[in-house]
Amino acid sequence: MNLKIAALAGDGIGPEVILQAKKALYAIGLVFDHEFVFEDAFVGAIAIDKTGNPLPEQTLNLCLNTDAVLFGAIGDPKYDNNPDAKVRPEQGLLKLRKSLGLFANIRPIKPYASLLNSSPLKKEIIQDADFIIFRELTGGVYFGEKKLNETGTIASDLCEYSEEEIIRISHLAFKSAQNRRKKVTMVDKANVLETSRLWRRVVKKVSEDYPDVALDFLFVDNAAMQIILNPRQFDVILTENLFGDILSDEASVITGSIGLLASASLGKTNALFEPIHGSYPQATGKNIANPIASILSAAMLLEHFGLHKEAKKVYEAVEKAIEYNVVTVDLNADSKFGTNEVGDFISNVI
């Protein structure tokens, strides 16, 4: 197979980890005789520095005309701590998601057997936990109208959802559940929010097409608690954009490190793969960032193109690294291995 892949390293540790993902994909290409061609482009704070725009035209065009996007990370504290900044790195990612129509963000959560002790949660709580979060990615409060009055004393954000937006991601979630343990848990705040009540109505309707899948509902506050109390109860979690953002970062504690979690963002015609960790500025350039999330997002890319054997090879190589304790300091405080060494080990195993 020939794939043209846009590589958007972005900010912070993005460039370091994406390099390891590329190495893994090159290795897969060699073994299985595929050709993966990468084209690099700027996004985020670095793109603002270079062009004034967090998502330059050139980058967007590249992404629109490649088979897939491999994404690093975005964000820079110099913008976070400046509420008056007019342009922000995150706008680049949000615009990219919207322009590529990436409405479904898929985040699998499953601890590695040999890492059960790395979690702040007790082993018996997380053992056998295995769920996927389907997060709506192009709607909700992320994309609704934002306002600030002239005197800068009143601000607002609009959270809006249409039936359409809910239907398309719901089908993906139910289909995924059909191939799993056949349970969808929809998370919302229907006792307060109008948008949540629309979600409930629409998801119930969609569920009628999947009589073999059980559907239940949780309020987001309760869900945030249940994910920690009893993560095994979940199979597929379906939720809106902001709740998905919060719950998936929270759920990362189950695996012991957010540095292990990958995600796929899918649209009708485009696909983007990224680690769920952010730019982690404190670690930038220190060769300490965990490259596994980025490498696993490359594996999700392979799966997306039906390259299941290839993806499996990556998963196995990652497991081997973990088993042999060739991991970064987030997983083993005494580790002597850095981002590069872990990446090398994994691509060598492949």
Next chain:
Amino acid sequence: MNLKIAALAGDGIGPEVILQAKKALYAIGLVFDHEFVFEDAFVGAIAIDKTGNPLPEQTLNLCLNTDAVLFGAIGDPKYDNNPDAKVRPEQGLLKLRKSLGLFANIRPIKPYASLLNSSPLKKEIIQDADFIIFRELTGGVYFGEKKLNETGTIASDLCEYSEEEIIRISHLAFKSAQNRRKKVTMVDKANVLETSRLWRRVVKKVSEDYPDVALDFLFVDNAAMQIILNPRQFDVILTENLFGDILSDEASVITGSIGLLASASLGKTNALFEPIHGSYPQATGKNIANPIASILSAAMLLEHFGLHKEAKKVYEAVEKAIEYNVVTVDLNADSKFGTNEVGDFISNVI
């Protein structure tokens, strides 16, 4: 001291737990020679059943004309699973918060030494955790305009905040931090939301009045993770309404049971005290609900009126119940004690 207290038992386990809080307050009254007079009133689903209104005029008037409100719980599954319901129990609580101007909800999180093993988190993670969440309670997406278009296909919720609303709760949070470990962590999503950026700007400004208090910022997704990874890092968390709702339920896992967490909701002239657990319909009438959260909210009421010795007496009685394992099944699966027995034990110890 004479206090007139409105007792709003509400729905589900509300009546069972509030009864135990009353017993504790009666006991305190006897020992310390205070007179606490309770006036009961309906709120929530039961008020809808009786009057069609989740917050009847009579209930509201009572609350406006008493010294404090002791609140049970609100909510009924028959409304949760009916997105088309026109009246909902929760509206009663929200309207009460708004009408009494209860802008600050204060939720202390601190595990009991003898319950360190009841948490899904490892002992070494939660040991010595001790923080307070200051949640803004009368603004944000809870109270912004809600819309549903005529065809019922597009819904929206508006999240709005004014400088004023942010200033008043921020002062409370900083003052509280001054009496504690002198650190405020503001939680927001300033990389995406305009309201969060207003929060950041205003909170920074307010912080200048408290040079002895350190201020830092966390994005809500990261905060949801940090609360589990390292709860000891927090002293005072300051956040908006919805984020506070999610994070405080999540943080309950630190204490081992949401049945232990109380909250105070304060306004300029009014105050309401309630457990953070909800109506827990599955437990209703079974004498298994944990009354401690409700009893502790009564202790917060005592503190609010400067009755510190009295509050301390309640805290000690609760500690004794926990120490002697006179607790409900959420804390000890083999327990033979019910809501009533735990309540009796505590008021007897007082």
